[in-house]
Amino acid sequence: MSLALNIEELMGYMASVFPQVSDDFAIEELSEDRLIMRLKVAHRHLRPGGTVSGPSMFALADCGVYAMVLARVGRQGLAVTTSCSMDFMRKPEGGVDMLAEVRLLKLGKLLAVGDVLMRSEGSDKIVARATMTYSIPPAGSVAAKAG
Template structure:
């Protein structure tokens, strides 16, 4: 089954904690092992100095991996983060962030992903993450 962005949004609503939903993430694309989510700019997510908090970007990257795995599997399955490593490259002020996920390997019990966070309308990388997920279902 091929998932659509509306399916990704449903996965978010039905499987994530309220504080993750408060990020306002929107699924823009879902493919076979790929996903793009939008993290809308919000003053609520800014830290001292006005830049988007790293915690918000890390949560968005982590959440995007779930959607990409679901896209590859044709639907949601229980899974959990095993490892998430994030490098921040530049601050984000007043701009939405696009979270692009690509699975580099999907096994029976583990998924490996690369996540690139860019400014909306700009290819400048603001952060990069790599993740490993355990698939439990």
């Protein structure tokens, strides 16, 4: 299966449906089986102790899998997260961006499952891992037409 959206189309669409977070993220790489998303770490992403907060890492994983699903299936604004499991393994650096490597493990007609490995830029050490499941609106549904 080929990509339905390239990086520019994907970033433009995400900015139109989620303008509140569009400045926080950038897609660095995109292929049929992998996406690299950057969290542009700012003060608002930090928790006491100067580390990136859990909610910010969740947002990175969630937006990364959402972007990967959209890249494959096209403009489906109402694709939604149905499940998430996250493991926090070590403290990320607070003064550098975070990178998430996203891979789709399954892409069906109604569900997509993605795996995300997150690290601080400049380090190979994984700081968190997430598995996300997304529900994709059935073709022809009102939800699918909303995209």
